[in-house]
Each structure stands twice: as structure tokens, then as C-alpha cells.
Amino acid sequence: MTGIERLSLNQKTVNRCTTAEAVDGCVRAGIPAIGLWREPVHEIGVRRAATLVRDAGLRVSSLCRGGFFTVEEGPHRRAALDDNRRALDEAAELGAPCLVLVVGGLPEGSRDLPAARERVVEALAELAPYAAERGVRLALEPMHPVYCADRGVVSTLGQAVTAAERFPAAQVGVVVDTFHVWWDPELFPQIARAGTRIASFQVSDWITPLPADVLLGRGMMGDGHVEFAPLRAAVDAAGYHGDIEVEIFNADVWARDPNEVLDTMVARYRATVCG
Incomplete structure (x- = not known):
């Protein structure tokens, strides 16, 4: 056992x-799985990406990302939902168990947060049967409140579970x-409540000071303020x-040599998440 x-x-x-480089890096570092993103997968094609991962003996842990369907009904919302269906097709072909x-966020010019959150539920209702047909689970990701206006109107795990509970857990x-x-x-308590609805567990650290672009504020485990082992146990x-x-x-992480990043990632995972 390697941990x-x-x-x-x-x-x-x-x-x-x-x-291809990410897959090769996983093989070199002994990492058994990879979470894929649609944009780099599209650069080589979904079928080629699926073959690369399979031939390397890796698992696909998730596909990122779907969503961005909080706009009001109209052509833009229809296009977003159609894109989510394509993402589910891609996840199925890649062998990903879930689409994150x-x-x-709030539609442009809107301050109606409850309405935006209700449109999330409406989108799940439309997409869940399609996801079930493809054997892929929709994985609703709550985001830190700092992103509420522009990226994710679902801010807490409790809110995410409440929305998810309207649908079968497998969907x-x-x-x-x-x-x-x-x-x-x-x-x-919300992790316990979520139970087997947990479709993905992702780790990174909260660092301070945050950069000007808070989207890039995630740190390597051990560089910030999160205590990982209790969360993993829960x-x-x-x-x-x-x-x-x-x-x-x-x-800064992106600018480093990728092999160095992977070696650090493995060591920090063992020390902080498994510790």
C-alpha cells in the first residue's frame, strides 16, 4: 500500500x-486517477483523451465542468443546457462517474438571488434524467460566498444538499x-447529512493573503489554513x-515545473490528507 x-x-x-502530459505525469508519480477538464480534452478530442487515460491504466475521477445555467429562460439558457448535455455525453465517453x-452567478443586472437559485433546481430537473441515461451523476458544487455574484449562487454544502435531495441520489x-x-x-453535520450523495471530494488549501484574483487563491495542501484529515475522516x-x-x-503553482508540482502534491497529500 502506497497511501x-x-x-x-x-x-x-x-x-x-x-x-497527454498530465496523464504521463500521473503515471510517473504513481497517481492512479485524473480529473479531466473539458477545454484541454477538446484540444485532442474526447475519444483520444479516453484512449490515453485507459491505455495508461488510470481512472477518470470527474469531468469539469458543467453548469452556468442561472440565466433567465431564453436562448442563452437553452444553449447552456444543451452544452451541459454535451458535457454529460463527454463524461460518459471518458468514463467519468460525475460531471462537476x-x-x-447572478444574471447580468439581476439582484434576485432566490430566483437564480431556483433556476439551478429547474436545470437539475431538466438534466437529471439525461444524466441517468448516460450513467453519469450531476455533482453540484457549493462555492465560497465570495463567488456568489459571478460564479456560484449555491454557497454552502447545506444549500447544495437541499437542492440535490429533490432528485434520486444516483442522479x-x-x-x-x-x-x-x-x-x-x-x-x-452537512457532510453527514450528504452521506452517499457525496459525488466528489476535492482538496486544496485556503491561503492568505489572497491574490487580487481570488479565483487563483487555492494553495497546495499545508500552505494555508485548512485542516484536512478531519474533513477526510468525515x-x-x-x-x-x-x-x-x-x-x-x-x-505560482502553474508556473512551476509540473513534475515538481506532482511530487510535492503526493508528499503533501500523504502528510495532510492521510495524516
């Missing part, structure tokens, strides 16, 4: 790598991403035994 049997590299952590959803689950939820005083106790993705948006 990294459940470790997955989210492709964004080595952002300047191609899909970043639901979207709609939730993401526990430490960067987004570590601060929540209700986090541990997720395990809730019934999630899938892959644990390291997903880091950070300009």
Missing part, C-alpha cells in the same frame, strides 16, 4: 500541461471542495470512498 490509492490529479493543478457543476450528488467549504460552521464516515482530487488554481 495514495485514492489520489487523483485534477488537471487544473498542472494547468499548462496538455492532457459550477452553477453560475444528483454534491461536491465537497475544501477550499470552498472549510469555513462553514455547519460543515460536519467524508469517509459519510460513505464516500471514491477518489480524492487535488484541484489547485494558483499562478
